[in-house]
Amino acid sequence: MGLRTRENPLAALAALAGVLVTAAIALIFFYVPTDVDQGFSQRIFYIHVPVALTAYAFFGWGAWKALRHLWKREPGADLESYVAIHQGVIFGSLTLLTGSLWAKISWGHWWLWSESQLVLFLVLFLFYGAYFMLRYSIEPGPARANMCAVYALFGVVLIPISFLAIRLANQLIHPVVFTLQGPQMSGSMFLTFCVSLAAMLALAATLFHVELAGKRIDSRLSELRELLA
Amino acid sequence: MILAVTAAEKYVAAAYGIVFVVVLVYVLIIGLKLGRLERELDELTGKVRARQEGEAERREEVPVG
Numbered sequence: 001m002g003l004r005t006r007e008n009p010l011a012a013l014a015a016l017a018g019v020l021v022t023a024a025i026a027l028i029f030f031y032v033p034t035d036v037d038q039g040f041s042q043r044i045f046y047i048h049v050p051v052a053l054t055a056y057a058f059f060g061w062g063a064w065k066a067l068r069h070l071w072k073r074e075p076g077a078d079l080e081s082y083v084a085i086h087q088g089v090i091f092g093s094l095t096l097l098t099g100s101l102w103a104k105i106s107w108g109h110w111w112l113w114s115e116s117q118l119v120l121f122l123v124l125f126l127f128y129g130a131y132f133m134l135r136y137s138i139e140p141g142p143a144r145a146n147m148c149a150v151y152a153l154f155g156v157v158l159i160p161i162s163f164l165a166i167r168l169a170n171q172l173i174h175p176v177v178f179t180l181q182g183p184q185m186s187g188s189m190f191l192t193f194c195v196s197l198a199a200m201l202a203l204a205a206t207l208f209h210v211e212l213a214g215k216r217i218d219s220r221l222s223e224l225r226e227l228l229a
Numbered sequence: 230m231i232l233a234v235t236a237a238e239k240y241v242a243a244a245y246g247i248v249f250v251v252v253l254v255y256v257l258i259i260g261l262k263l264g265r266l267e268r269e270l271d272e273l274t275g276k277v278r279a280r281q282e283g284e285a286e287r288r289e290e291v292p293v294g
Contacts, residue, residue: 041237044244051248094251098244105240207255214262221269228276 010213014206020199024192032192044102046192049177050200052095052121056159058088058204059128063156066149078145079219081152083212085131087204092125120162127155 028046035042062084069077099118100110112118134151138144177183183190 039237040235041240043241047244047248090251090255094248097247101240101244101247105237203252207252207259210259214259214266217266218262221266221273224273225269228273228280 010206010209013202013209017199017202017206020195020202024196024199027192027195032188033186035189038106041102041105044098044105045177046196047200048095048098048102049193050197051091051098053197054200054204055088055091055095055125056163057201058084058091058208059124059159060156062088062128063152063159066152069145069149070153076216078149079215080212081149082135083208083215085128085152086211087208089125089128089132091204092121092128095121096125117162120158124155124158124162127158131155 024046028043032043032046034040062081065074065077065081065084068074069081099121103112103118104110131148131151135144135148138147177185183193185193
């Protein structure tokens with residue numbers, strides 16, 4: 001097992017994700033105290049925020065790979081950018097779903113159009129959702145890779161706007177937990193949050209590498225098929 | 230025995246359940262895709278083998294001298 005994980009970093013990453021996810025669930029349901037204001041429903045925080053931060057991280061990673069494609073012509077960067085954005089959209093949809101459930105139990109509404117944080121995240125999600133429409137409307141090749149890279153780079157501008165919207169807005173319902181004074185929660189809550197975030201990032205990184213490996217094998221098989229034709 | 234589940238507990242279960250189901254469906258889709266890739270690889274391996282056998286037969290048919 002030890003040798004196998006050393007030879008295969010993906011297996012090691014998957015094992016780490018498994019351990020972290022188990023630890024996070026144990027901390028969330030058996031260790032962390034119940035919030036005085038929100039009660040039991042505050043536990044959605046430990047999945048909603050890590051999922052949202054993971055979505056931001058993958059959109060950012062997709063944009064970084066797009067930049068590497070345009071700037072350094074790094075081989076495989078276009079595929080990595082595409083897979084990262086795909087992951088970002090999956091985690092983005094989970095952010096909207098978990099956030100909507102939390103909003104319903106906390107505010108009594110599934111969605112509030114007056115909340116700039118929610119609307120900006122939806123805009124970011126739809127922007128990257130449209131990335132796939134662009135990608136699959138162009139024939140595969142350098143032109144498609146370049147256009148998709150430019151699109152992915154434009155989208156990255158929305159990430160800091162979406163992230164900062166909550167802090168810039170004057171009237172808001174969406175809670176602000178991380179301020180310039182540090183995290184506004186107890187030590188045990190912060191520990192649980194950190195483990196949950198690490199678990200979500202490890203899980204997402206595992207899924208990213210599995211999907212990327214699948215796409216690479218698919219592309220090599222297509223090349224092999226052409227060579228044998 | 231009837232378990233009394235509060236509304237908050239239902240929403241928390243739904244939030245965690247959604248993430249679990251989405252990850253499960255994702256893994257299922259990747260698994261199906263890997264199955265397809267394996268079948269394609271088998272097909273290509275078969276083609277290469279058939280081609281090699283054909284070449285070996287052609288080599289045997291060449292008259293010497």
